[in-house]
């Protein structure tokens with residue numbers, strides 16, 4: 001049985017990025033009862049004020065659990081017309097993330113959300129149910145009553161106790177625990193089944209273009225991508241995660257399509273606020289957002305915390321020419337001065353990373369990667385898509 005499945009998925013998926021490793025149910029039998037409930041809850045659109053939005057609406061299993069929307073932010077609320085502030089991130093491989101901490105060398109690390117404000121997957125999951133521009137339920141009680149009438153309500157009582165629905169807070173706690181268990185246990189959330197993994201397992205070989213892309217990705221004098229998106233295995237995971245869960249201030253241009261940005265004095269400053277509130281005095285951390293994993297990145301429609309870019313090649317070109325040709329990325333004032341790093345208040349623009357490659361250049365210098373090299377890099381990144389083989 002297992003062997004047959006292996007061959008089918010191998011033959012169908014070999015080399016086709018369309019396989020995506022999406023909503024397969026092959027892992028169901030190995031999940032705990034709580035995780036199986038989490039799976040039901042994750043895709044249940046009735047658990048929203050609109051009746052039309054679930055976790056899966058913004059984290060699409062067929063796209064590496066990234067946003068399916070072509071817009072920079074998702075629209076939620078009771079009429080699905082309330083814009084969010086940030087791009088819904090891809091949520092795979094987060095079981096290897098930790099709670100937020102500041103490492104001994106001062107590096108902010110871990111935490112959930114783009115600003116790390118939630119300390120666990122369970123704590124994170126409390127947010128969307130009640131957020132008025134996401135699932136927009138009226139209250140915890142509202143969510144729990146919907147669960148109590150769902151098709152899986154009996155199962156929920158079997159797993160969490162016959163009288164679990166008598167205590168709203170306890171029941172809601174079990175809901176978010178189940179969602180966390182699902183994301184931790186379902187193999188689709190961390191399948192390590194990409195071509196990159198197949199090559200490491202000796203079951204495939206890179207093309208020469210992919211190999212060149214890998215070199216540009218790793219080389220400190222070229223893309224230097226691996227400095228923040230490591231391509232080597234960390235201690236706590238079976239293979240490379242392409243994120244070290246640290247934070248950096250990249251100076252991503254302000255996105256005028258985000259409604260909150262209509263207010264010229266509003267700035268989403270990531271770690272230092274305003275969404276996250278407990279680091280507001282650490283102005284040195286303003287502008288820093290969490291490094292996302294690059295696994296499945298070629299399936300994404302939008303890039304960076306504010307969804308500013310809709311094209312991966314453009315996002316990479318931004319990396320290498322942000323400072324060599326800033327006029328390509330930032331608006332100019334009437335005098336022709338380029339307003340660089342314009343998504344931060346002037347006084348905080350010095351936080352933007354200008355020392356590490358590929359950000360160690362100045363105006364007029366040659367970019368760290370040519371267009372041909374960016375193309376190579378794209379093809380390497382495409383080898384990080386899950387569903388290429390069955391590990």
Ligand code: HEC
Nearest residue numbers: 054055058074076086087088089091112113114125128134
């Ligand atoms: C309306 C779209 C939307 C819905 C619905 C939604 N999310 Fe999200 N999700 C987001 C956005 C936007 C963020 C980033 C928010 C931020 O950083 O402040 C996010 C962040 C996350 C993260 C953190 C990722 C990381 O890298 O730390 C996880 C995990 C997650 N969501 C899981 C869920 C679960 C579970 C549900 C259902 C209970 C859910 N989401 C429902 C839009 C959505």
Ligand code: HEC
Nearest residue numbers: 223224225227228247248252289290291292303304305319
């Ligand atoms: C100095 C650390 C650093 C380096 C070097 C770096 N990145 Fe990133 N990367 C980040 C951070 C931080 C973010 C999130 C920034 C944000 O959204 O504001 C990010 C986001 C991204 C995203 C958006 C992904 C998504 O889901 O939105 C892509 C694509 C990406 N990086 C690719 C690369 C490539 C390719 C390279 C090499 C050319 C590279 N990065 C080098 C830190 C880095």
